[in-house]
Amino acid sequence: MAPKQKTFTVGWLYPDLMNIYGDRGNILTLLKRAEWRDYDARMLELGRGATKGMEDVDVFFFGGGQDREQALVYEDLLEHKQPPLERAVRSGAVVLAVCGGYQLLGHYYQTAEGERFPGIGLIDVRTEAGKKRFIGDVIVDIDTEMPGLVPRTLVGFENHSGRTFLGPEAAPMGRVRLGFGNNGSDGTEGCLQDGVVGTYLHGSLLPKNPHLADRLIRSALRRRGDDELSPLDDSAELSAHERILERAQRRLPARAPQERELRSSAAAEPREPS
Numbered sequence: 001m002a003p004k005q006k007t008f009t010v011g012w013l014y015p016d017l018m019n020i021y022g023d024r025g026n027i028l029t030l031l032k033r034a035e036w037r038d039y040d041a042r043m044l045e046l047g048r049g050a051t052k053g054m055e056d057v058d059v060f061f062f063g064g065g066q067d068r069e070q071a072l073v074y075e076d077l078l079e080h081k082q083p084p085l086e087r088a089v090r091s092g093a094v095v096l097a098v099c100g101g102y103q104l105l106g107h108y109y110q111t112a113e114g115e116r117f118p119g120i121g122l123i124d125v126r127t128e129a130g131k132k133r134f135i136g137d138v139i140v141d142i143d144t145e146m147p148g149l150v151p152r153t154l155v156g157f158e159n160h161s162g163r164t165f166l167g168p169e170a171a172p173m174g175r176v177r178l179g180f181g182n183n184g185s186d187g188t189e190g191c192l193q194d195g196v197v198g199t200y201l202h203g204s205l206l207p208k209n210p211h212l213a214d215r216l217i218r219s220a221l222r223r224r225g226d227d228e229l230s231p232l233d234d235s236a237e238l239s240a241h242e243r244i245l246e247r248a249q250r251r252l253p254a255r256a257p258q259e260r261e262l263r264s265s266a267a268a269e270p271r272e273p274s
C-alpha cells in the first residue's frame with residue numbers, strides 16, 4: 001500500500017475583505033511550494049462567523065485592508081477567531097500577517113480620527129495612524145532573529161499610514177535599508193513573536209522572497225516532526241529578488257533625503273505613551 005500523502009493547509013483569514021495589493025500571491029506561493037514537495041496542499045477560507053477546521057491549519061495568512069474593512073472584521077476577529085487562533089499558535093501553527101492584518105493582531109489600531117479598534121493582543125505591538133502615507137519599494141536587511149535565511153534581504157512594497165511600535169515581547173524582522181518600515185522613525189520592519197510574522201511588505205511578499213516562504217512552511221511543519229524540506233530550484237525567484245534589489249538600490253540616493261525628512265517629522269509628532 002502506498003504511503004498516505006501528507007497534507008499542508010493554509011488558512012486565509014477574511015479573503016473577501018482583507019485582500020489588497022496582490023496578497024493572494026502569498027497564498028499561491030505557500031501552496032505551490034508545498035505541492036512541489038509532494039504535500040496535499042489545501043486552502044481553507046476563514047470568513048466572518050464561526051469557522052471549522054482552524055485546528056488543522058499549518059499557516060494562517062491575514063492580509064491587508066483599508067480602515068473600513070478592518071472595522072468590518074475586528075469584532076468577528078475578537079468573537080470568533082481569537083480563541084482558535086491562539087490555540088493554533090500555541091500548538092505550533094504559523095501566522096503571516098500583512099499590513100492591516102498585522103495591525104489587528106496587536107493591542108490596538110487607532111485611526112486618524114482617534115477611533116480605537118482593539119486587536120487581539122497576539123503580538124506585542126500597537127499601531128496609530130500617521131499624517132503621512134508611506135509608499136514605495138522596501139529593502140529589509142534580515143535581523144539575527146532569523147538565522148540561516150539566505151539571502152539576508154527581503155524585498156517588497158509598502159503603502160500604509162499606520163505607525164506600528166513594537167513592545168518588549170516582539171522582535172523586528174529586520175532593518176530597513178530602503179523604505180520606512182514599521183513607523184518611519186526607528187528603522188525597523190516587521191515583527192517576530194512566537195509563531196507570528198507581521199510585516200508591511202506587500203507586492204506580493206513571498207513570490208519574491210522564497211527563502212521566507214520556506215521558513216514559514218518549515219516552522220509550521222516542525223510540530224509534526226517534519227521540518228526537512230527538499231530543495232527546490234529557486235533560480236527564477238531569486239533572480240527576480242536580485243533584480244528588484246538592484247532596481248531599488250539605484251533609487252536609494254535619490255530617496256534618502258526625503259526619507260530622512262519624513263523620519264524626522266515622524267519622530268517629532270506627539271504620540272500616546274505605550
